[in-house]
Amino acid sequence: MPTFRFTTAGESHGPALAAVVEGLPAGLTIYPDEIDRELRRRQGGYGRGGRMRIESDRAEILSGVRHGETLGSPVTLLVRNRDWANWTEPMSPVPVETEDDDEAMRRVFFPRPGHADLVGALKYDRTDARDILERASARETTMRVAAGALAKQLLGALGVQIGSHVVSIGGVVAQVPAELPADLNAASDPSPVRCLDPEAEGRMIDLIDAAKRDGDTLGGVVEVVVRGLPAGLGSHVSWDRKLDGRLAAALMSIQAIKGVEIGLGFEAALRPGSRVHDAITRDAAAERGGGFGRVGNHAGGLEGGITTGQPLVCRAAMKPISTLMTPLGTVDLRTGEAAEAVRERSDVCAVPAAGVVAEAMVAIVLAGAVLEKFGGDSMTELRRSVDAYCAQIRARGAFAG
Numbered sequence: 001m002p003t004f005r006f007t008t009a010g011e012s013h014g015p016a017l018a019a020v021v022e023g024l025p026a027g028l029t030i031y032p033d034e035i036d037r038e039l040r041r042r043q044g045g046y047g048r049g050g051r052m053r054i055e056s057d058r059a060e061i062l063s064g065v066r067h068g069e070t071l072g073s074p075v076t077l078l079v080r081n082r083d084w085a086n087w088t089e090p091m092s093p094v095p096v097e098t099e100d101d102d103e104a105m106r107r108v109f110f111p112r113p114g115h116a117d118l119v120g121a122l123k124y125d126r127t128d129a130r131d132i133l134e135r136a137s138a139r140e141t142t143m144r145v146a147a148g149a150l151a152k153q154l155l156g157a158l159g160v161q162i163g164s165h166v167v168s169i170g171g172v173v174a175q176v177p178a179e180l181p182a183d184l185n186a187a188s189d190p191s192p193v194r195c196l197d198p199e200a201e202g203r204m205i206d207l208i209d210a211a212k213r214d215g216d217t218l219g220g221v222v223e224v225v226v227r228g229l230p231a232g233l234g235s236h237v238s239w240d241r242k243l244d245g246r247l248a249a250a251l252m253s254i255q256a257i258k259g260v261e262i263g264l265g266f267e268a269a270l271r272p273g274s275r276v277h278d279a280i281t282r283d284a285a286a287e288r289g290g291g292f293g294r295v296g297n298h299a300g301g302l303e304g305g306i307t308t309g310q311p312l313v314c315r316a317a318m319k320p321i322s323t324l325m326t327p328l329g330t331v332d333l334r335t336g337e338a339a340e341a342v343r344e345r346s347d348v349c350a351v352p353a354a355g356v357v358a359e360a361m362v363a364i365v366l367a368g369a370v371l372e373k374f375g376g377d378s379m380t381e382l383r384r385s386v387d388a389y390c391a392q393i394r395a396r397g398a399f400a401g
């Protein structure tokens with residue numbers, strides 16, 4: 001059974017979204033403002049559509065926290081959809097009088113290529129693709145970010161920080177500085193596209209404007225960087241304990257993510273081994289690496305599915321959103337006749353937000369790996385195990401005696 005787990009629920013235009021988060025030890029201080037700050041970060045980014053002007057996401061904590069500290073019991077989080085006010089009839093949980101009015105019910109019969117609309121309608125035996133798209137919508141990532149904010153607070157209490165930035169949008173690739181800023185989000189968040197390269201930022205914005213004019217959409221690549229992890233999370237012994245596999249699965253589960261790289265990623269396949277692997281050194285400053293360092297970090301902080309103590313670096317590639325205002329061809333779900341895909345209000349580009357969601361998923365996987373290795377029902381126990389283990393690996397690297 002995974003040690004840190006969460007479930008989300010809720011439709012994009014339903015009354016609310018919810019998450020139940022299990023596994024947080026007792027005694028973790030919870031900062032609700034920090035959860036809301038993460039939710040705001042996810043709502044931002046150049047290229048979002050009209051919906052983000054309606055919503056102002058705030059998480060209500062319904063269980064598992066008392067007087068600002070976790071109890072060790074499941075934490076329930078709720079975010080209300082403001083847009084629900086405009087959808088009470090089409091999304092009503094109980095039958096309504098206007099049910100025969102397809103337009104009033106906002107029914108969708110023209111599935112969008114690339115979206116879950118068609119395959120979901122086939123699988124779940126629905127004629128109205130709204131029954132599918134309401135849940136397939138990336139609105140669901142709100143609760144991943146809320147749950148991830150709790151995972152971040154757990155990791156933060158143990159000295160681990162997570163940040164992200166946008167590497168490319170629509171084929172415009174940023175020049176990434178050799179040394180990333182220590183506080184990555186403080187540097188990337190002020191950019192409308194969360195990009196560290198101002199020149200690329202300008203071109204990305206122009207491209208998003210052009211895509212909007214053309215009724216088109218754009219994808220891109222985000223990078224997540226985690227600092228402060230001890231060497232030894234994950235394991236080489238079994239396929240499902242390898243941390244790189246778990247991170248890849250978590251990132252690939254995000255809507256529209258089509259590829260994941262760790263460290264050098266696909267580039268490693270193009271080079272000889274001597275230009276890929278990071279030589280091992282003694283490094284007294286690498287406290288959480290047991291006093292062992294590396295020349296470079298092509299491995300992205302993982303060797304054999306185990307953390308090395310170097311920064312963890314993962315990238316995720318997002319395809320362009322499948323809702324096009326200049327739609328592609330499709331087939332009417334009722335008649336089988338050729339048609340144009342539905343023009344549902346949407347975003348032109350959500351890559352900056354995807355970085356925030358990717359941070360949350362990485363935080364959730366890492367919180368699980370930390371709890372698996374160090375366990376404990378309380379923060380006191382967890383801290384004691386982390387400190388004792390870090391002292392143990394430091395002693396290995398000291399080579400005394």
Ligand code: EPS
Pocket residue numbers: 012049050051052083133136137138139140142323344345346347
């Ligand atoms: C989405 C369509 C848009 C996006 C939405 C994802 O929503 P709407 O159909 O209400 O305009 O804004 O993203 C969010 C609501 C969000 O919170 O990220 C889709 O179809 O996936």
